[in-house]
Amino acid sequence: MSGSPTVPLLDLKPQYRALKAEIDAAIARVVESQQFILGPEVEALEKEIAAYCRVSHALGCSSGTDALLLALLALGVKEGDEVLCPAYTFFATAGSIARLGAKPVFADIDPATFNLDPESTRQVARGCKKLKAILPVHLFGQCAPMAELETIARELGVPIVEDAAQALGSEDTQGRRAGSVGKIGCLSFFPTKNLGAFGDAGMVIANDAALAERMSVLRVHGMKPKYYHQVVGLNARLDALQAAVLRVKLKHLDAWTGGRQANAARYDRAFAAADAKDGSTALATGGLPLRYPQRPTGKTRHIYNQYVIRVPAMLRDGLLQHLKARGIGTEIYYPVPLHLQECFAYLGQGQAALPHAEAAARETLALPIYPELSGTQLVHVAGSIVSFLRAANA
Ligand SMILES: Cc1ncc(COP(=O)(O)O)c(C=O)c1O
Numbered sequence: 001m002s003g004s005p006t007v008p009l010l011d012l013k014p015q016y017r018a019l020k021a022e023i024d025a026a027i028a029r030v031v032e033s034q035q036f037i038l039g040p041e042v043e044a045l046e047k048e049i050a051a052y053c054r055v056s057h058a059l060g061c062s063s064g065t066d067a068l069l070l071a072l073l074a075l076g077v078k079e080g081d082e083v084l085c086p087a088y089t090f091f092a093t094a095g096s097i098a099r100l101g102a103k104p105v106f107a108d109i110d111p112a113t114f115n116l117d118p119e120s121t122r123q124v125a126r127g128c129k130k131l132k133a134i135l136p137v138h139l140f141g142q143c144a145p146m147a148e149l150e151t152i153a154r155e156l157g158v159p160i161v162e163d164a165a166q167a168l169g170s171e172d173t174q175g176r177r178a179g180s181v182g183k184i185g186c187l188s189f190f191p192t193k194n195l196g197a198f199g200d201a202g203m204v205i206a207n208d209a210a211l212a213e214r215m216s217v218l219r220v221h222g223m224k225p226k227y228y229h230q231v232v233g234l235n236a237r238l239d240a241l242q243a244a245v246l247r248v249k250l251k252h253l254d255a256w257t258g259g260r261q262a263n264a265a266r267y268d269r270a271f272a273a274a275d276a277k278d279g280s281t282a283l284a285t286g287g288l289p290l291r292y293p294q295r296p297t298g299k300t301r302h303i304y305n306q307y308v309i310r311v312p313a314m315l316r317d318g319l320l321q322h323l324k325a326r327g328i329g330t331e332i333y334y335p336v337p338l339h340l341q342e343c344f345a346y347l348g349q350g351q352a353a354l355p356h357a358e359a360a361a362r363e364t365l366a367l368p369i370y371p372e373l374s375g376t377q378l379v380h381v382a383g384s385i386v387s388f389l390r391a392a393n394a
Pocket of ligand 1: 063064065066089090092093137163165166187188189190200201202
């Protein structure tokens with residue numbers, strides 16, 4: 001369609017252009033210092049992220065995946081243990097459990113939020129014999145129901161590790177920052193995250209000094225003191241160039257979050273005006289066949305790492321193609337729930353085991369939501385979706 005704006009799912013160039021002078025100076029500072037691994041730049045970022053997440057300890061590491069590995073290792077998760085997590089999330093959540101020889105035990109999600117469902121968690125945990133931890137994910141930037149999950153974890157006597165890879169700065173119903181509620185929180189600074197590095201980067205956060213100390217040793221091959229190893233750890237260090245870039249960007253994170261929230265509210269209004277309902281209503285119940293994300297309630301802070309709509313499965317892929325033809329980038333997060341991934345077939349949870357996770361995989365589509373998205377671009381996206389769904393519904 002000539003004349004229509006092109007709208008990528010994410011465009012990081014405007015962010016870099018706006019901060020170029022500051023970021024280039026920060027990179028030059030590290031290059032000048034010739035100190036590339038850990039060191040003062042990383043320590044400064046750790047302090048800043050700890051303050052931002054309202055925890056006492058933060059440790060930079062090489063990725064969100066390594067953050068999960070460090071957390072599980074520090075809690076003593078090992079071969080034969082079980083760790084409960086949602087079936088609908090990025091692979092790394094469960095991959096890190098399996099990588100340690102432990103068994104991911106999948107629970108279903110709440111269809112309104114895509115987050116771990118407490119009822120399913122309770123039910124699945126009942127069948128566990130060696131449950132070592134619960135690993136909720138704050139998917140798309142919205143906190144999992146932490147108060148309910150804390151009650152369950154307390155009853156079971158197991159710790160919570162939070163996968164906050166998509167949720168830096170989001171808050172739960174009690175206003176607590178993602179990653180600060182459980183024993184350990186895991187962050188990712190993958191470039192497409194709301195705070196993105198110029199490569200792979202991650203962090204573990206905690207309020208427990210002993211656990212933080214254990215993770216800091218595990219991060220460097222289990223080495224303490226130098227060249228003495230009481231445990232076998234990882235090489236999971238954060239490099240100083242990433243930390244320097246992240247420190248510049250962190251100062252702008254709240255403004256960017258405000259931009260994402262404003263864009264989400266604009267989409268919500270456009271879809272509501274076209275007779276769509278929010279995600280708390282089942283898809284089958286009349287109006288435009290689209291559900292936009294459930295609005296945050298109470299003290300909840302949704303940071304909209306992704307803005308994910310739900311449409312009937314039979315229309316989803318056609319809608320994606322229609323938007324692609326109009327120059328609009330979208331993504332399916334995620335097309336296959338984890339219990340149906342080939343590598344987890346050995347766990348024996350087949351089709352229909354976790355119906356909400358399976359329906360989400362068939363019905364969801366992520367739209368452009370980045371802060372620099374213009375009003376014209378957003379109207380083009382929302383209008384293209386509404387016209388397609390109206391025609392399909394006629
Ligand atoms: C929910 C979730 N967990 C874990 C990760 C892993 O993070 P990373 O890519 O930094 O290893 C990601 C991001 O990619 C994620 O979205």
